[in-house]
Amino acid sequence: MDDTEGLSNENVSGLSFGEDQYPNMNVADIIAQRFDDEEQKFFLALDHEVERILAFYLEREHEATERLSTLVEQLLELAEHRREFKAKTKKIPGGQLGLQRILSKVPRGLDSDEMNRLKLSTQNRQPQKPNEVSSSDEDDGDKRRAEVMEHIQNLHISELRSASPALSTQVHDPVEYKAARKKLRKAVIENYRALEILNNYRILNRNGFTKILKKFDKAMQSQVMHKYYDERVACTPIVQSPAVPKMLEALEEIFTGYFEHGDRKRARDVLREGAPQTLIGHATSHYSSAYRTGVFMGIALCLTIEGLRYAMQDRVQAVMPQWQQLLVVYAMEFLPALFALLFGLNLIAWQRVRINSVFIFELDAGNALEPWQYFELPALLLLLLSICFYLTFSTALNSPAISPTAWPIVWLVALVLIICNPLPIMHKSSRFWFLRTLARVANGGTLTSVEFRDFFVGDELNSLAYSFMNLWVMGCEYQNDWTMPSHCSTSASWWVPVLGALPAFLRFLQCFRRYYDSHRMVRIHLVNAAKYASSVLNVFFYFHYRHHGSQGSTAFALWILFASINSVFTSSWDLIMDWNLLQSNAHYPLLRSHLAFDDVWPMYYVAMVTNVFIRFIWVIYLFGGPASLPLRSFLAALLEMLRRWQWNFIRLENEHLGNADSFKIIRDLPLPYPVKRKPRNDEDDEEEDTRSFILGSIRGLDKKNQRMQSTIDTLESTKQDLEYARRRQRLETAV
Incomplete structure (x- = not known):
């Protein structure tokens, strides 16, 4: 922040260059007398931009002040909570409790007191008797935190509610102190990053006006730059308001005093870590990762082709009567591995068009993987799968020590070991983020609220229903030593539709949780739940039709x-809700007004057609005999996986555009204590009048409002024509 401020101040100080040609004239008179009608359009457009940027900035600054006020109130509650935590608990002598000692407490009756005692023991504390003396009196943290609040008061941040400690009427649960502290720590970091973005916005626009005016002076051989800037930009809050720098300083003080025990350097490092990547991660070349990915993929492709060649040989099939079941099991394992690899192409495309996937998926901006780093792990898994596939069929004629049917389970064990590896290698933070997300999806919103990443991953799993169904087939084959293929088909047990419908059922539960979290106001979640209910019923009615040997007109009619x-x-739902297409007022028919992939806009039409076509891919089950059913099932599953991969591009684009339209740049983190709303009073009305006066003064700088609006409309139309001409030129060049 300090370096950027210095650069900005240097640019602003450079305004007073040359001699003032208009010493006794204001900028309105200069524009009217020295420039013709066409040149005055430039200043009309500039006035409009000043007003628009100022209105936006004032609104965002007010929101930031409100967030800081709420944080201060929450931190005061946290300080009171901490005093209760220290007063009612004490440290356990002898350091941390061992795991066995903690678990020894579990068999006793777990009433509420015992449960609280168990939770405290994991924090190396235990309840303190009322007559015992608390050590909180000797704690220097209270003094440090009081100094932080005094410093915030001395900053005199406009609109900030009083930071003076007030008597808390809330009774806090000492056991929940650590969880409350963790939530507020994350909230402070998120708000600091939001203020960094707002401060950069202020500096960017301030410097932008300077450069625009400088270019105009150079082209027109005039020196109106400093006059215009001084009268219409320098006096606005974009330049004059110290609120954002003061709030950044306040958050640094808060984080230092409350969460880093007075270590200011460490507090700054934590707050600023990943701040440049908060909006968009910068593309970085990772040559070693790209090289390893290429090597893994090349070897995997060769081994897969060679393994298929062995599998299709008559002599191999003669000594391996279970070769068809093995192909089905390997197809079950291949689809998720290929899907994970293709997701890397989604990441590349999102990064190219500056879609903020890091923010949308709530990744740690400091540890988020670049696409080429991400590719390495799926490529390694595909390599291991191809090795297992090759060894299964290439060693069948040689009486191997390891049974060919053992290799599929070897790959699953390797997959679990790699993903769950606790060592800090192979991008541990990203792997554990994925495991936490899977755990959140698995509870279906019954234990946690449902965030975007939860229902996004849930939708990804819906397109892997083929792999879920064949989990039972794989388990059945191992249970019967691969000797009873007729007993292990996908139409043999009701476990097959249960596993196949599990992802849709979890999304069904998530929809109800989202409806509940919306205070039963957003009923579209119920419509979405009905969609997943139809998916569950479709799976079960198809199994019912297959289970009876594809006989009976009633079962067939119900499935159809x-x-x-x-x-x-x-x-x-894909076209209207997830992709937000089919809009009547779009620039391109049946699309939407804003497109991130506008350079390849015809592909939206291709995606719409192929998406609907693959949704009806179940019609291939109506043709062919039982012998070709495994192949048809695999092809349908492969196409569904590719459809979901295509769906990812536009779904995240739509989410990003929604965040941009609502100016959402930070996560909505839950706060540990009830939020006290600010009552509206006369001072609020005065502040609103002040903002209105500022905006009114900007509007009154030029009396030609009708003409200005017409000019702006002309400029916008010209801009659209230029963009259309550029697209036509790029298409013609490509052809």
């Missing part, structure tokens, strides 16, 4: 009915 309902429901 629910399959059609599900396909129409899901494809319509």
